[in-house]
Amino acid sequence: MVQAVPFFSMQAANQGLDVQASVARVVARDRYLLGEETRAFEQAFGAYCGVAHCVTVANGTDALELALRALDVGPGDTVMLTANAGYYGSIALQLVGARACYVDIDPRTMTLDPQALAHALKRCKPKAVIVTHLYGQLADIETLCALAARDGVAVIEDCAQSHGAAQGGRRAGSFGRIGCFSFYPTKNLGALGDAGAVVCSDAALAKRLTALRQYGWGRKYHNDVAGGRNSRIDEFQAAVLNDKLGHLDACNAQRREAADRYHAAFAGLPLQAPAVSRQDYVAHLYVVRSAQRNKLQSFLATRGVQAEVHYPIPDHRQATAAGHLLEGESLPHTQAACDSVLSLPCYPGLPRPHQQAVVAAVLDFFRR
Ligand SMILES: Cc1ncc(COP(=O)(O)O)c(C=O)c1O
Missing domain, CATH: 3.90.1150.10 (Aspartate Aminotransferase, domain 1)
Structure with a gap:
């Protein structure tokens, strides 16, 4: 008989984890959104990435969309990115009404090619560049950030596949203006459903992101920031992520x-x-x-x-x-x-x- 080898098994990946205990903790506290688990996870994950702020959101696609909104990317703006990374960045750009300009990859790493970016930046001035650390492989992020900085272009790192990948002592998400994460179950840090986060070290950006993920509220019922919507993780996912981060x-x-x-x-x-x-x-x-x-x-x-x-x-x-x-x-x-x-x-x-x-x-x- 042929042995079935599935592509992924959540049960195998979560071996030794007491998920029931994470869930019970939340139920006992009787608070389901933006509570203690979420706050604790935001602090711990921000520290893990080596940034000052982490704002959790509902999923990785929202993370990209809200990062673009926080940087005021909208209709009339162009954003450069690669075209081999699953279309998630393209969806986010469509959601904010900006235009994608695709740049070729380095055939060895399959991440954004610095030479191709340098060439593209000579011909077009984008508002931002999305760099995807594809397959868990950090792109040549320092070179890419230096190229973008020379032209005053913001870098958004898509770290959905690269939690914990590091170079020179710095982790994915800490190189650009904003780092975006997905905690989809198969990811290196995976929840038991959808979840995501945006990380940065700029307090004003973090404040905007915090408003954008909750109706644009500066304060409760004060709709101060345009483009806001509901994009939160729940306390159950935050509890599981808290328990998994240490592993x-x-x-x-x-x-x-x-x-x-x-x-x-x-x-x-x-x-x-x-x-x-x-x-x-x-x-x-x-x-x-x-x-x-x-x-x-x-x-x-x-x-x-x-x-x-x-x-x-x-x-x-x-x-x-x-x-x-x-x-x-x-x-x-x-x-x-x-x-x-x-x-x-x-x-x-x-x-x-x-x-x-x-x-x-x-x-x-x-x-x-
Ligand atoms: C590179 C990349 N970016 C973004 C996303 C979107 O994340 P999510 O599925 O949580 O919306 C994914 C996940 O599938 C991804 O692999």
């Missing part, structure tokens, strides 16, 4: 260990493996690239191994796309990535026999 580094280490095992096992195969396995890679996804991606995915399925494609369609080719490329640009590296990427199961608690089954199936595919 984040250990969970990231487990993800990296699985990635290292794959890396060693696949050496010599005609596959492109993730570029790094140091502190700047928290192995949110273990993404290989293969010219035979679709065949490999189908073969793995016959062996019970669920592999996924993150992401098959570049943003500018989506049916609802509204952004643009600079004239004469074609994003060849972005398209090539979308055509060749394949994510293998990689999460904390991934059973060792499942890791061995993944390795055996990949090796068999290339041996045939």
Whole structure:
């Protein structure tokens, strides 16, 4: 019988966690929104990221949208971003009425290419740049921030896949003006439902974000900030996140260990493996690239191994796309990535026999 190797298991990832206790704590306190758990998590997660402020919101897409609103990005503004990061940034831009301008990726890391950004900034002045730390891999964030700063352009980091990834002692979310996080269950720090956060070190920005996530209220029933809406996490999610935050580094280490095992096992195969396995890679996804991606995915399925494609369609080719490329640009590296990427199961608690089954199936595919 073929062993089923699911892409992700929340139960395995949450092993040892007493979720019932987190829930009971909230019920006992009888406060469900913006209470003690939320406040404690905001303080702890801000400190973890190395920033002064953390404002929790309902999900990662809201985090991006509210970050744009906080920076006054709206109709008539352009924002640069990559087109291989799942369309979340593009949705946020559509929500605020701004225009996306897509820039190509570095084919090695599949994150925003500093050279491509430098070239694009010579031709167009955006209001902001969204840098996505894709697959758990920090982009070349210091170079990108320096380029943006030279032109007075704000950097928003999309850290939904990179909780805890670090470079030079600084963590994802602490480099740009604002960092945006999702705590969707599969993320490196995952809730038991939707949740998100925005982090920054600018008190005025944090104040605006706090108003924007709750109807635009400066004070209760005082609608002071335009563009506000309801985007809160509940106390249950905050309680779970509080209990999980202390395990984040250990969970990231487990993800990296699985990635290292794959890396060693696949050496010599005609596959492109993730570029790094140091502190700047928290192995949110273990993404290989293969010219035979679709065949490999189908073969793995016959062996019970669920592999996924993150992401098959570049943003500018989506049916609802509204952004643009600079004239004469074609994003060849972005398209090539979308055509060749394949994510293998990689999460904390991934059973060792499942890791061995993944390795055996990949090796068999290339041996045939
Ligand atoms: C890179 C990236 N940005 C943003 C999001 C959006 O987060 P959410 O699903 O919480 O809205 C995700 C999550 O799926 C993501 O992977």
